[in-house]
Amino acid sequence: MTTGALHTTRLGEQGSPVVFCHGLFGQGRNWMQIGKALADRHRVTLVDMPNHGRSPWTERVDYAEMADAVAATIDEPAALVGHSMGGKAAMLAALRHPERVERLCVVDVSPVSYRSSDEFRGFMDAMLGMDLAAIASRPDADAALAPAVPDPGIRAFLLQNLQRDGEGWRWLPNLEVLRRDLDALRGFPETDAVYEGPVLWIAGADSGYVRDEFRDEMESRFPRVRRVTVKGAGHWVHSEQPAVMTGLLERFLDDAD
Incomplete structure (x- = not known):
């Protein structure tokens, strides 16, 4: 289990809350450029995920524990944004703690078990x-x-x-x-839960992590999902196309305001 609170960096002092989760080998600061761009209108939290950055280490990799640890950083209903591993944790956080997730953005990952790592x-x-x-x-x-x-x-x-x-x-x-525990990272927990909030599902055009064959899995858990594909981006969409990513998030967040 996760021992201790996750390390977070806070940006902005007004507006609706937005929480960012990074992927494998990342840190909260990977979202810094986009976080700063949103901080004039939102209260932004950049999370160091378990076993990464300045957050505590755990004895195993477990997406349910990861999701619960992320949810514990949220004090009021927030927009939750997650990339790759962080996207899987964010999806599960929305499914397990829907009262804390006002809307969800999933970046270049699907709720499936990938074949190869x-x-x-x-x-x-x-x-x-x-x-x-x-x-x-x-x-x-x-x-x-x-x-x-x-x-x-x-x-x-x-x-x-x-x-x-x-x-x-x-x-x-x-x-x-x-x-x-790489196999656990590759997978996604079985769950019958459904998240009814709005979901933005962003894919890199040059990446294979979001495919048509995964649509049914996504829509069965997130019926209000909308998929957007970003040209000129692979798996690290927010690093390769930060301006496009920022614009997509701004419009998605504006829908809530």
Whole structure:
């Protein structure tokens, strides 16, 4: 179970509340650009998910516990936004705690069990395999990770999780547990619950996480869902097309005001 409250960053002092949940290997600050853009009209909360950032580590990966921990950060009915792993947790939070979720935005993920997680397993194997004692600087870390993760953008994203720890370095995520429970991350819990609030389902046009074949699963749990596909974006829609993402969220949130 999750021990202790999740770490959050608050932006804005007026307007309706909006809570953001990041994906695997992320941190709340991944939503900072969009959060700041919304903070003039909304009270924004950026959540570090369990086993990530400055939030507590847990003994296992469990989406129900993750959803309950997210719901505990919500003091009044709020718009909930989640990407990837955070999107699955946000969906389950809406299903388990509908009184706390006024509306829901799910970014490039579906309420299904994905067939493969080899790419993410490879990332974690590479991160766990790094000899942190031999790392003197961030360029050293980048060079050490490059053979296993040749894409510089993905490598930079992963290395945001590497933090100075005295004279050495440490990983912020609970990599051992995340690696062990990757099948749980890949899945989605069985539930008969239905969330009746409005749902915006955003897909990256170049990503495979939202497909027509997943529509029935989504609509059976979220009957008021509307799907939008963002051109020029893969899985990390909010990083690849932040202006488009901000505009979509502004319009979605305005519907509530």
